[in-house]
Amino acid sequence: MLSPLIAGDEKACFAVTEPTTGLDTTKLKTMAVRQGDRYIVHGQKVWISTAQVAHKMLLLARTTPLEDVTNPTEGLSLFYTDLDRDFVDVREIEKMGRKAVDSNEVFIDGLPIPAEDLIGEEGKGFRQILYGLNPERILVAGECIGIARNALTRAAQYANERVVFNRPIGQNQGVQHPLARAWARVEAVNLMVMHAAALYDSGEACGVEANAAKLLAADAAVEATEAAQMAFGRFGYAKEYHVERLVREALLFRIVPVTPQMLLSFIAEKALGLPKSY
Ligand SMILES: Cc1cc2nc3c(=O)[nH]c(=O)nc-3n(C[C@H](O)[C@H](O)[C@H](O)COP(=O)(O)OP(=O)(O)OC[C@H]3O[C@@H](n4cnc5c(N)ncnc54)[C@H](O)[C@@H]3O)c2cc1C
Known part of the structure; x- marks a missing residue:
């Protein structure tokens, strides 16, 4: 096969x-x-x-x-x-x-x-597909990190180049801070993604970490792409600059392959010992 x-x-x-x-x-x-x-x-x-x-x-x-x-x-x-x-x-x-x-x-x-x-x-097909779900979540989380980093790189470059009121827009803290906050979140979330991947690679249980990685990475990608889009101003809405596409791609990963509600319900049950809710 x-x-x-x-x-x-x-x-x-x-x-x-x-x-x-x-x-x-x-x-x-x-x-x-x-x-x-x-x-x-x-x-x-x-x-x-x-x-x-x-x-x-x-x-x-x-x-x-x-x-x-x-x-x-x-x-x-x-x-x-x-x-x-x-x-x-x-x-x-x-x-x-x-x-x-x-x-x-x-x-x-x-x-x-x-x-x-x-x-x-x-x-036994249901149990068989479960084996593939954790690596898929980790993979998607990694994709979210990539989307977020790409958006922030594009935004930083634009914010360094675009001059308004006689200085680069990136010199304004109102432009810097959303990008910096998004960067910090993305890099922190990436540690959870790598942690989940390392557990999976070593054959250990990684369900909670894989679910947490996917939940956090999708949210971080949404925040980062939105911050990038805002830094681009009018061009954040233009196809030519690609950030509008990254906004759309990040939103997809909040929904697929599994929704935040299901991820949170799983974490509540498996990490915190709360009753199964679904
Ligand atoms: C672009 C794209 C590609 C896809 N590719 C594939 C593919 O190749 N193969 C495949 O099989 N599927 C694929 N899917 C389907 C995808 O995996 C599902 O859409 C996804 O798992 C969400 O399921 P659903 O939309 O059917 O949600 P539903 O089950 O219809 O749920 C709807 C909403 O209700 C919420 N909800 C339901 N029950 C509860 C509860 N008890 N508590 C809290 N919230 C709840 C859900 O979280 C969700 O937000 C794809 C989807 C998209 C958009």
Whole structure:
């Protein structure tokens, strides 16, 4: 599976989210029904990145109906299979940012999946995807740090060059301080991101740190990009200077791959021992 992906010969998308099922993943409705040596899949996914160009799909679907399992996390299965467009209709969603990556509605109508495309054990798919969630959060947090640093670098350069009232605008504390505060926050948050990454790399538990890193990094990126946009004044609104794009990209990472409410609920439960709230 991995070699063609790494070589760039195949592209893959990750299909979990559904129109009626968002963060409450165990309620997803896409069904894969075993028929002999294959499964037949019917269902609908939404917000699936890169499905326009993907050859393969990592698909989470229910193989045992929710009412037949004792624990709702059971009965979901993970498949890595061909995205066969004879059975899968992909429709692009217009969105605010991240224009380089297509986002899609995906309609699956009778897709046959060979039984050997099942990953691991049937019914254990939910636990399998959990392994990928912490590194994804750390990766996204790192991306937020990059966006924030890029915005602050651009803003500092502009604030040094742009002269108003006979001096560079960056000589005014009203312009300096929001940028300096954002810089301090970004660099502090980066320590949490690196801490989470180091735990993950050494094979230790990193759920709380990964969730905290993603929460803090997205907020820091929003603050930094907004401060940068304001330093640019009128040009903060112009595409040419890129900061308006960075504002939009930072906002995305507050929502994906998981929202601040869910991150805070997880931290409250796992770090502080408070009752599970969702
Ligand atoms: C650009 C983009 C790309 C994406 N790519 C993919 C992809 O490739 N594959 C994929 O599977 N998905 C993808 N997604 C989906 C994304 O992972 C989800 O949108 C995200 O997890 C948020 O889920 P939701 O919008 O369904 O939230 P919902 O579950 O609909 O929740 C709506 C809001 O209510 C809040 N909420 C719900 N319950 C509670 C509660 N108990 N307490 C407090 N707040 C609550 C949530 O935090 C959220 O703010 C993508 C989304 C976007 C925007």
